[in-house]
Amino acid sequence: xxxxxxxxxxxxxxxxxxxxxxxxxxxxxxxxxxxxxxxxxxxxxxxxxxxxxxxxxxxxxxxxxxxxxxxxxxxxxxxxxxxxxxxxxxxxxxxxxxxxxxxxxxxxxxxxxxxxx
Amino acid sequence: xxxxxxxxxxxxxxxxxxxxxxxxxxxxxxxxxxxxxxxxxxxxxxxxxxxxxxxxxxxxxxxxxxxxxxxxxxxxxxxxxxxxxxxxxxxxxxxxxxxxxxxxxxxxxxxxx
Numbered sequence: 741x742x743x744x745x746x747x748x749x750x751x752x753x754x755x756x757x758x759x760x761x762x763x764x765x766x767x768x769x770x771x772x773x774x775x776x777x778x779x780x781x782x783x784x785x786x787x788x789x790x791x792x793x794x795x796x797x798x799x800x801x802x803x804x805x806x807x808x809x810x811x812x813x814x815x816x817x818x819x820x821x822x823x824x825x826x827x828x829x830x831x832x833x834x835x836x837x838x839x840x841x842x843x844x845x846x847x848x849x850x851x852x853x854x855x856x857x
Numbered sequence: 858x859x860x861x862x863x864x865x866x867x868x869x870x871x872x873x874x875x876x877x878x879x880x881x882x883x884x885x886x887x888x889x890x891x892x893x894x895x896x897x898x899x900x901x902x903x904x905x906x907x908x909x910x911x912x913x914x915x916x917x918x919x920x921x922x923x924x925x926x927x928x929x930x931x932x933x934x935x936x937x938x939x940x941x942x943x944x945x946x947x948x949x950x951x952x953x954x955x956x957x958x959x960x961x962x963x964x965x966x967x968x969x970x
Contacts, residue, residue: 776960782963786959833900847903848893849900850899851899
């Protein structure tokens with residue numbers, strides 16, 4: 741149980757285009773989902789926290805107009821990188837928090853490798 | 858604010874020897890502590906967590922970690938390292954308020970045969 745999927749697993753796009761990444765909790769309902777960004781050989785940096793049905797909360801320094809997050813249901817959150825540029829190339833990892841377990845559990849997706857040419 | 862420190866960028870051990878990957882934390886209130894492992898171009902794999910109870914926590918693949926409140930540490934240990942343990946290890950923490958996990962910078966473990 742507690743599986744989180746991401747789609748696509750990797751994507752290559754041209755500079756200036758937009759890319760959408762999906763994060764799904766497959767076998768549980770997630771009221772909260774988190775989006776992290778990881779540069780090569782570096783730590784995971786929290787980008788934003790999204791709660792189902794409400795606007796995402798972005799961490800300081802993260803452009804909300806560039807990284808659009810939608811958490812439309814209890815099992816799906818999307819991250820759209822708008823007008824992508826090469827500096828947006830990174831590994832994006834989503835995480836979903838289960839309703840059960842007293843909010844102790846945070847499950848991670850396998851990540852999406854974005855390369856912007 | 859919560860924070861996690863992993864003081865070592867890399868830890869090198871020989872196969873069969875014990876290993877320790879260090880982690881210290883700072884949170885207000887009681888901490889929820891986690892260790893994850895990441896292989897190249899892969900997502901995070903959960904190893905173990907401390908929420909409450911015994912200070913020595915046993916996890917996956919023979920790993921364990923000891924919670925030390927006075928030293929605010931949560932070091933990851935394994936009695937006998939394997940070459941296949943070579944990977945990037947992250948310590949993470951959050952407080953009881955249920956905020957997102959905050960990660961340390963990561964420690965690369967290299968186990969030589």
